[in-house]
Amino acid sequence: MNIYKPTRRQFLTTMACAGAYSLLSPMASVVRAQGKQVLKVRNDRDIQILDPATMVGGGEIEVQFAVLPRLVEFDYSQGKVDPMPGVTVERIVQRDPTHIDFRLKEGFKWTNGFGDFTAEDVKYSFERMKTSDWSGYFDQMERVDVQDKISGTIVLKQPFAPFWLVTMAHGVGCILSAKATEKAGGKFTTEIPATCGPYLFQWMPKQKNLFTPNPEWAGPKPDFDEVQALLVEQDKAAILAYEAGEVDCTEITSADHARFKKGMPANSKIFVAGALQYFWLGMNTEHPKLKDIRVRKAIQYAVDVDSIIQGAYSGTVEKSFGPVCPGLVGKRNKTKYAYDPAKAKQLVSEAGATGLELELKTLNQQERVLAAQIVQANLQVVGIKVKVLPLDGGPFWNLGQESKGDQWKDSQLWLMRYGSNPDPYEAMQWFRREQIGIWNWERWSDDEFEDLYIKALAETDSDKRNRMYLRMQEIMEDTGAYVWICHEPETYIHNTRITPKTAPGAEMIFPDFKLA
Amino acid sequence: MWFYALKRTGLAIIIVIVAVLLLFSLLHMIPGDPISIALGPRATPEIIERYTEKMHLNDPIVVQFFIFLKNAATGDLGLDVFSERSVALIVGEQLPYTLILAVVGLGWAVLLGIPLGCISAVRPNSLLDRITGVLSVGTIAVPSFLVSIWALLIFAIHLKWLPVIGAGESGDIMDQIHHLILPAFAVGLGWVGYLARLVRASMLEVMGENYIRAARSFGLPQRTVIYRYALKVAILPTITLIGIGFGNLLAGAVYAEIIFARPGVGKLIYDMVMSRNFPVIQGAVLITTAFYVVITLFADLMVAWMDPRVRESLL
Numbered sequence: 001m002n003i004y005k006p007t008r009r010q011f012l013t014t015m016a017c018a019g020a021y022s023l024l025s026p027m028a029s030v031v032r033a034q035g036k037q038v039l040k041v042r043n044d045r046d047i048q049i050l051d052p053a054t055m056v057g058g059g060e061i062e063v064q065f066a067v068l069p070r071l072v073e074f075d076y077s078q079g080k081v082d083p084m085p086g087v088t089v090e091r092i093v094q095r096d097p098t099h100i101d102f103r104l105k106e107g108f109k110w111t112n113g114f115g116d117f118t119a120e121d122v123k124y125s126f127e128r129m130k131t132s133d134w135s136g137y138f139d140q141m142e143r144v145d146v147q148d149k150i151s152g153t154i155v156l157k158q159p160f161a162p163f164w165l166v167t168m169a170h171g172v173g174c175i176l177s178a179k180a181t182e183k184a185g186g187k188f189t190t191e192i193p194a195t196c197g198p199y200l201f202q203w204m205p206k207q208k209n210l211f212t213p214n215p216e217w218a219g220p221k222p223d224f225d226e227v228q229a230l231l232v233e234q235d236k237a238a239i240l241a242y243e244a245g246e247v248d249c250t251e252i253t254s255a256d257h258a259r260f261k262k263g264m265p266a267n268s269k270i271f272v273a274g275a276l277q278y279f280w281l282g283m284n285t286e287h288p289k290l291k292d293i294r295v296r297k298a299i300q301y302a303v304d305v306d307s308i309i310q311g312a313y314s315g316t317v318e319k320s321f322g323p324v325c326p327g328l329v330g331k332r333n334k335t336k337y338a339y340d341p342a343k344a345k346q347l348v349s350e351a352g353a354t355g356l357e358l359e360l361k362t363l364n365q366q367e368r369v370l371a372a373q374i375v376q377a378n379l380q381v382v383g384i385k386v387k388v389l390p391l392d393g394g395p396f397w398n399l400g401q402e403s404k405g406d407q408w409k410d411s412q413l414w415l416m417r418y419g420s421n422p423d424p425y426e427a428m429q430w431f432r433r434e435q436i437g438i439w440n441w442e443r444w445s446d447d448e449f450e451d452l453y454i455k456a457l458a459e460t461d462s463d464k465r466n467r468m469y470l471r472m473q474e475i476m477e478d479t480g481a482y483v484w485i486c487h488e489p490e491t492y493i494h495n496t497r498i499t500p501k502t503a504p505g506a507e508m509i510f511p512d513f514k515l516a
Numbered sequence: 517m518w519f520y521a522l523k524r525t526g527l528a529i530i531i532v533i534v535a536v537l538l539l540f541s542l543l544h545m546i547p548g549d550p551i552s553i554a555l556g557p558r559a560t561p562e563i564i565e566r567y568t569e570k571m572h573l574n575d576p577i578v579v580q581f582f583i584f585l586k587n588a589a590t591g592d593l594g595l596d597v598f599s600e601r602s603v604a605l606i607v608g609e610q611l612p613y614t615l616i617l618a619v620v621g622l623g624w625a626v627l628l629g630i631p632l633g634c635i636s637a638v639r640p641n642s643l644l645d646r647i648t649g650v651l652s653v654g655t656i657a658v659p660s661f662l663v664s665i666w667a668l669l670i671f672a673i674h675l676k677w678l679p680v681i682g683a684g685e686s687g688d689i690m691d692q693i694h695h696l697i698l699p700a701f702a703v704g705l706g707w708v709g710y711l712a713r714l715v716r717a718s719m720l721e722v723m724g725e726n727y728i729r730a731a732r733s734f735g736l737p738q739r740t741v742i743y744r745y746a747l748k749v750a751i752l753p754t755i756t757l758i759g760i761g762f763g764n765l766l767a768g769a770v771y772a773e774i775i776f777a778r779p780g781v782g783k784l785i786y787d788m789v790m791s792r793n794f795p796v797i798q799g800a801v802l803i804t805t806a807f808y809v810v811i812t813l814f815a816d817l818m819v820a821w822m823d824p825r826v827r828e829s830l831l
Contacts (some may be wrong), residue, residue, distance in 0.1 A: 046787075048598035056598060066539065133563050189599040205609050206779035207683060232681055232777040233787070241777070244673050244680040394548020394792060401552070403561055 036225035039498065039513055042238045042250035043229035046206060049189045052125070052172050053132035059209070061171035061507040062229065067197035067213050068174035069117060071102055072164055074503055077147050081422050081504050083164040087219045088117060088196070090150075097159035097325065097460055104150040107218040110177040110194040117143075117175070117196045119152035124178035125471075126154065128186075136429070137167045140457070148232065159458045170421065170503070171295060173343040198222045198511045207231055211510055229250035229510075242493060249494035251506075254367060258314030261472055267496045273506035275487040278323045278427060279417040281360075281375060283481045284400075286443045287412050289358060294351040296480030299413075300337040302344035302382040303375055303483045312370035317486040322473035323418070323427035325487050327504075329462055330424040330469025335477055335484065344382040354383040361399060362415040364390035372415055385414070400441025411441065417488060422504040425457055426471045442481035449475045521817060528809040533585070535805045539798065540581050546813035549573075566568040570597055571794055584798055593799035603799035606786050607781065611803070612684055617772065618765035620696055621703035622758065630747075630754065633715025637723060637750075638742060638777075652709035655676040661771035668775060671698060681777035699772040707761055714757060718750035725749075752819050758813025763808030767801075 043062070049055045050063055071092055075084035092102040108117040114141050123144040130138045140160035146152045156163065167173050180194035181187070190203055198219060199211035211227035230247060232238040238250040243265055252260065252270075260270060281303060283290050290296055309317055322332040348354055360375060362368040369390050376386040391399075398404040401413045420427045429435070432453060433445035449472055456468040476482055490506030501512035551559045572580050587594060593603035632652075636645040655663075672680040684692035722728065723746055731741050766821045770782025781804055788796040 048596075133560075190601065204686065205606065206784065207686075230682060230777070234774060234777070237681060237777050240673055241680045244676060246680050246682075334690065392548070393553045393790065394546055396548075397552040398547055398549075401534060403564065404547075405547075 001422070021474070026185070035516060037223065039224040039249075040228045040230060040247045041510075042232045042241065042247050043209060043506060044231075044233055044235075044238070044251065046231055047190060047203060047209065050192050051188050052174050052176070052326050053129060053134065053187065055134075055171060056187075059172070059229070059260040061503070061505075062510065063201055063209060064171045065503070065507065066199045066510045067192065067195040067214075068176065069196050070169060070173050070175065071107065071122065072168040072173065074165070074169055074509075076501075077516065081165065083169055084432065094164075095153075097286045100154040100163070102152055102154070105218075106150060108196055109216050109218070110180060110196050111200065111214065111216060112180065112194045114177045114180040114194040115375045117177075118149050118150070119146045120149075121151055121175050121178050122146075124181070125175045126173075127331040129172060132172075134172045137170075137347045141437070143165075150302065155454065159460050161460050162421070162425050162458070165425060165504075166421040166423045170505075171507070199227065222513070223515045224513060227510045229508075239493075248498050249492055249500055249508075250271075252491050252493050254313040254488070254491070256318040256493075257316040260493060261316075265493075268493055269496055271492045271500055273490040273492055273495055273500075273502040274504045275318055275327075276318055276325045276420045276422065276488040276505050277490075278325060278419055278420065279371075279415070279485045279488055280320070280323075281483040281485065282414050282416050282442050284408070284411050284413075284441065284443060285479060285481050287409070289353075289356060289412060292351045292353070293480045294347045295353050295356065297337070298345075298347035298353070298382060299342040299353065299379065299384070300335075300477075300480060300483050301340045301347065302384070304339045305485050306339070306485070307378070308371045308374045308485055311374050311486075312367045313486065316491070317488055320484040320486050322484055323420070323431070324424040324469055324473060325420050325427065328422060328424050329465050330473070332470060332473050336474075337477070341378070341381050348383050355385070356383070357385045357387070358412045359387050359389055359410075360413040360415070361389045361391055363396050364392060367419075367488075368415050375413075375415075389501045400437070400439070400443075402437035407440070408437065408443075414441065415485075416441070424465070425453070428453055428456075428469070428472055428482065442479065444479045444481055446475050446479075520820065521813075523572060524813050524816065528813055531809050532802065532805050536585070536588075536798065536802050537581060539801050540577065540584070543794055543797060544577055546789075546792065553791055567597055573794075588799075590645075593802065594795040596796055597793050603796050604803075606796055607784065607800045607803050610779050610781050610784045613778060614766055614769055614773070614782060616696065617699055617703060617769050617778070617780060618762055620700040621769070622707055622762055623704075623766060624700060624702035625707035625711055626758065629711030630715050630751070632708070632712040634719060634742060634770055635746060636712065637719030638714040638738075640720065645716075648712060652712045655705050655709035656713070658706070659771075660702055660706055660768075661775060663705050664699070664772050664775040667698050667702050673684050685744045695778075699769075699776045699778055702775075703765060703769055703772050710757065710761070711754060714754055715747075715750060716720075718753055722746045722750040733775075752823055755819050755822070756812075756815050759818075763811045766804045766807055 043059050045059045047063060048058050050060050052064065055061070069088040070086045071089055072083045073081045073086045081092050088105055088108045090103045090105045092100065102122070104117060104119060109115065110117060114276050126138065126141060128143050129135060130141065137417050140156050140158060140163065142151055142155040142157045144154050148244050177194040177196070184193040192201065195201065195214070198214055198221065200214045202210040202212070204210060208231055209229040213221070213225060217493040232241060236254050238247065239252060239256055241247050242250045257270065259362050260268070281299070283299065285291065285296070305319060309315060309319055318326055321335045324330040324332060348356070361370050362372045369388070372388040372390070376388050379386045398407060399414060402408055418427065418430060430439040432440065433450055436443050436445065452468045452472050455466050456472070459465045459468065492500060494500050497516050499516050501509045503509060549564060549568065551564050568574060572583065584594070591604065595602060596606055615706070632648050636648045639645055668680060671678045678698050679695050682695055684695035728741060728746055731745050767782045767785060769780060770786050772778065773780040773783035774786065781800055785797060785800045788800065
């Protein structure tokens with residue numbers, strides 16, 4: 001009988017092939033993940049500072065939501081965003097316009113041996129924010145009084161309606177351990193001294209944020225045993241990763257949104273997280289070429305916003321009529337102007353501006369450049385020649401800043417997008433008189449606007465606030481310095497095995513992601 | 517030989533200083549401050565001023581440069597503007613990924629390119645030589661980022677053989693190798709062409725030498741003549757090229773790192789340039805430039821050691 005005896009070369013070749021096969025086998029990763037529910041999402045920016053007092057925002061807030069307690073969280077059960085008590089809170093009520101009473105649940109502890117989560121931690125966390133980079137959200141708060149270990153009262157200087165959703169429910173409202181933070185020197189950057197949340201956090205720089213179960217957590221257990229927020233900065237790479245099954249959820253661009261609407265990948269759904277952004281064409285009211293309000297109003301009539309929405313955004317965004325975003329008090333449903341090139345031409349002619357040449361600056365991003373080209377074509381029709389200048393972030397963000405030199409004097413037209421929070425005051429603050437030369441690049445001011453801004457902050461009646469913010473937007477429109485374009489949503493694609501949850505600003509809330 | 521090594525080391529230090537000075541000048545010409553770019557409307561004048569102070573941007577450029585050099589000489593590359601982490605630590609975390617990518621990418625290119633070049637030289641103008649020539653030029657001409665995208669689309673998306681993104685699970689060597697295959701392929705493919713062409717040209721020149729003819733006339737086997745006599749001399753320019761290639765890949769792998777979402781120094785520098793994080797850019801470029809210079813120095817010393825003619829000329 002012949003017994004097969006492989007040579008040394010044949011044996012090594014066979015072993016190499018077997019090893020290569022095991023590497024290439026798609027089953028390998030499934031076997032490794034077996035036994036636990038792992039959620040993989042895309043993270044588009046690495047963390048820099050996790051301390052709410054000095055954070056940059058974005059990905060940091062997602063970490064904070066997963067590992068730190070908040071007094072208030074977002075409730076979407078009524079089809080709109082409302083505040084609800086946080087998981088660690090037994091009760092929180094607005095006793096009167098300037099007092100909010102809270103009572104914490106017992107049994108929640110900080111990690112690293114820093115003891116119980118107490119009302120003193122709330123006092124410490126909120127009061128330190130009054131002198132932080134985000135102090136604007138706490139300016140209306142006077143102090144926090146502590147009654148006992150788990151009870152306290154937040155005292156406001158005056159009624160401040162946004163305090164619930166914009167301050168307490170957001171990243172700036174995350175509570176820190178007083179003892180742990182003080183032991184760390186009163187501040188921190190990438191390592192939180194102690195956490196109290198359903199997950200523990202591990203940062204792998206330039207790779208991923210890893211969340212694993214916190215064994216000391218006394219609250220409800222999240223559906224996922226592990227969350228990996230993989231750092232993928234390029235949108236296209238993220239979508240390819242999703243299509244290859246390597247992430248369960250990723251944000252997508254408007255172009256991809258339109259593509260997926262026509263042909264969705266298998267087992268996938270689109271989720272619109274929020275449209276708390278507002279995009280507009282701004283004009284420098286002090287520039288010699290734009291000082292005449294007839295020229296500015298001509299531009300308002302000349303720009304075909306519907307074409308921009310179709311051409312630059314493939315029809316996937318909501319048209320905007322002001323800076324207040326959908327779902328908020330004060331959301332506007334129309335403007336006084338409408339697309340009317342004939343009227344625009346007439347105004348240009350009356351102003352003696354036929355043949356006027358202007359520069360339109362924008363960030364060098366696909367949708368913005370497309371929008372700029374459409375504006376260019378629209379204004380050409382009415383006799384205004386526009387040169388489009390796409391810019392990198394650096395020079396663009398300096399355009400209207402007086403502290404950066406005299407370039408603001410030459411700025412004429414620009415396309416700008418700001419993000420907002422779930423309260424209209426957040427959008428309005430950038431257009432105040434004090435912001436001229438900082439973020440009010442249009443350089444206008446109005447006494448009635450200033451007065452309404454202050455009053456609306458303190459007004460708690462929704463209808464009255466609504467009328468105030470509508471009037472403020474009307475004042476803005478009457479300056480002629482704005483052509484409102486759209487509210488860019490944050491859109492995600494996810495596989496059908498998960499149900500995502502996000503904040504109104506589209507930050508993912510990992511503990512609240514559910515298995516479908 | 518030692519004197520040559522010392523002389524080259526001194527030259528290397530000068531090269532690094534000049535490179536950093538150039539970088540300093542270029543960086544400060546770029547408009548935009550990091551906090552405005554990072555925070556947008558939330559960047560108040562007070563916050564901008566605080567970060568400007570942190571980065572010493574109010575000091576004259578010459579002062580900033582000498583402060584940086586003085587600190588760098590003691591190993592202090594400064595702190596990240598936002599996270600306040602040591603720049604040396606930040607770069608040190610990313611460097612191993614780029615080194616591994618460069619070693620593996622260039623490694624497989626060497627293993628394939630040199631034999632291909634040898635075979636082409638031994639059988640000049642044969643069908644194999646012509647095919648190798650066309651493919652070599654083709655792989656050199658195609659940019660590495662295009663190769664990355666094609667490889668990703670074919671092997672990761674369409675065939676689902678290999679992963680799309682990331683560097684693999686930490687601690688899992690097999691997973692990390694799995695994640696390294698495509699990026700290393702993309703990075704190394706062009707180098708296969710370079711090396712094959714260079715080795716072919718060197719070998720053709722050497723194979724015409726008298727001592728090769730003499731070795732053949734003594735009846736030595738063809739394999740011995742090629743590998744022990746011809747290749748030993750023909751490989752010398754290739755060693756220099758490999759040194760330069762490795763240095764290039766330290767920052768040049770940025771395309772592969774971005775497309776495959778891998779950590780690495782190239783991507784780190786790109787991200788920091790976009791966010792105007794000057795301390796990290798300065799530190800990362802200093803380290804990669806130093807690496808580049810050291811590697812090319814090592815390659816030159818290796819050539820000097822291997823080639824008795826060069827050794828003699830240095831004594």
